[in-house]
Amino acid sequence: MNSQQRVLHTPDPAERENLATFLTRAIRLDPAAVVRLRRRGSSLVSAWVATGFETLAVRTVTAELGVDDVTVGADGVLAGLRTGHPVDLGYSMDSAWRGALPPTDGFVHIDDVPARALVELAERGADVAREHGTSHGPPASLLDQSxxxxxxxxxxxxxxxxxxxxxxxxxDFIPHAGEKTESRRIQPTELVRVRATRTWLRLDARYGSVARRLGGAIPLSPS
Structure with missing residues (x-):
């Protein structure tokens, strides 16, 4: 594989902006973030990042990728996108990616839930984290709580x-009014789709998805 193939071409300015926004958020969570780019067919590319919550995030854009699957520094891709030219991805950082990605198919649609309700849960969780968290972040007991x-x-x-x-x-995958994600700024009709396989949970919002491997457990069970 030569370096000339490691090129990401996103000709549509809107799609370029979508990917740049996604990477900006990932770098905000981790300044040293890496992004795993995977080609989907001839015209789509999925960008995967780790969020720091043992949960992956993905955004799929219309783009062309010269390789099937490559991991590179998120900051380098972001800088390249801002030039408006095809991005030379340079050397791969595949060893920096830990763990597997969820399957591309096989997910069962469980139900759609109001986005506002999820943000309200996050707000309440943030209050608890501020009260009981440490310099290392929220307590694991809170993060793992269903x-x-x-x-x-x-x-x-x-x-x-x-x-x-x-x-x-x-x-920041849920659309909202104003600069900050607050439950009161989210339309009551905005929904998030909940999907799962026997080992993965996935939430699909308007601007991207998050997925978490459930440790080999079987999350689907009769109620």
Whole structure:
């Protein structure tokens, strides 16, 4: 594989801005963030990042990628996007990526939940974290706590932990009025889709998705 192939081309300015916004949020959570770029067909590229909540975030944009799958520094991609030219991805940092990605298919749609309710949960969780957190962040007991039970067809049930809710709001994937994500600024009709496989949980919001591997457990169970 030569370096000439490691090029990301995002000709649409709107898609370039979408990806730049996604990477900006990832770097805000981790200044040393890496992004894993994966080609989906001939015209789509999925960008994956770790959020710091043991939960992955992804945004898919219309773009062309010269390789199937590569991990590079998020800051370098962001700087390249701002030039408006194809981004030379340089040397890969594949060893910096830890863990697997969720499958591209096989997810069951459990139900759609109001985005405002998820942000309210994040707000309450943030209050608890401020009260009981340390310099290392929120306590693990809070992050691992199941804060929402979603039940779908055939009585399938999935538990959503706080760390997944925090990841969704930290990446600012839910549309809102004003500069800050606050529950009162979110339209009551805005929804987040909850999907799952036997080992992965995924929340799909308007501006991106978050996914968490459930440690080999089976999250789908009859209620």
């Amino acid at each position: 804060v929402l039970t979603v039940t779908g067809a055939d009585d399938l049930e999935v538990q959503v932990p706080m760390r997944v809710v925090f990841a969704l709001t930290a990446m």
